[in-house]
Amino acid sequence: MFYLLIGIVLLVAVLTLARNFVHANPAALARQLRTFAGVFMIALAGFFAVTGRFAFALPAFGLGVMLLRQHVFPGLSGGYKPQKSSGQRSRVRTAMVEMELDHDSGAMTGTVLAGGFQGRGLDDLNDQELETFWRESGQDEQSQKLVEAYLDRRLAGWREHFQTDGTERQGSSPSAGPMTDEEAYQILGLTPEAGDAEIRAAHRRLMMRVHPDQGGSGFLAAKINEAKDTLLRRH
Incomplete structure (x- = not known):
């Protein structure tokens, strides 16, 4: 048989x-x-x-x-394998700009939310327009920090070209208030269904992209740390 x-x-x-x-x-x-x-x-x-x-x-x-x-x-x-969808992106939003970071490539893109270039993408602005918008963003410190993070990746030596006054604000900028869960999930590129292990994994992955020791942004690193702490406290 x-x-x-x-x-x-x-x-x-x-x-x-x-x-x-x-x-x-x-x-x-x-x-x-x-x-x-x-x-x-x-x-x-x-x-x-x-x-x-x-x-x-x-x-x-x-x-x-x-x-x-x-x-x-x-x-x-067998084994734990965190779900990571291809093209996963983190989003950070301030009063004047919204920035997105691609988890895979580390590429950063942004959209102007207020000011003379409202509605335009940062990638579409030329160097002179970026300088103008950077100066406009000075009215909101968090927005300017986010723009500076973008400039650090796009234009090497932009601080000299834009003729800054030499006073670099490397400390943490004042917060507009406690970070909400929704903001934290957007920053880490996660959904509310994510567990502690996924939160920690996303945090590690993003810090490898934006940590100041790797040439990244102190402002973004602080935001990512705050997002992780916010969500882990809730959990």
Whole structure:
């Protein structure tokens, strides 16, 4: 009976592969081969078990499960793997500008919310316009800090070109009030369903991008730390 079962499994596998071989892409074909090989090894393990050859049954069963678990039984792979969607982005918003940071590339983009360039993206502003907006943002210290974080990435030596007065405000800027949960989730690029492990993982990932020791922004690093602390206190 088991010989017949194995023969049927092989026949179905061969017919299915023959039918899909011409049009299947290589990745899909490889997944199918893995699945069929896993099913065959488990069936073979059953045959060995029924015939009393347990020394062969256990290795065959283990190999079959190993072949299947990646695509059929992904939960058997074990270990904690935080979900991280491709293109995950963090968002920081102040009175005059909203900035986004891509978690994968570290690229920073921004949109002007108030002032003479309202509605325009920072990437669309030329150097002279950026200088003008940077000076406008001086009316709100947090906004200016955020603009400076963008300038540090886009224009090397911008402080000299923009003829600053030499007084660099490296300390933490005054907060507009306690950070809300919504703001904290946006800064870390997470949803309210995120647990403590995901919050800590997002914090570590972002700090590698923006920490001042890595040439990043002290203002953004402070915001990311505040977001982590805010959410962990709630949890």
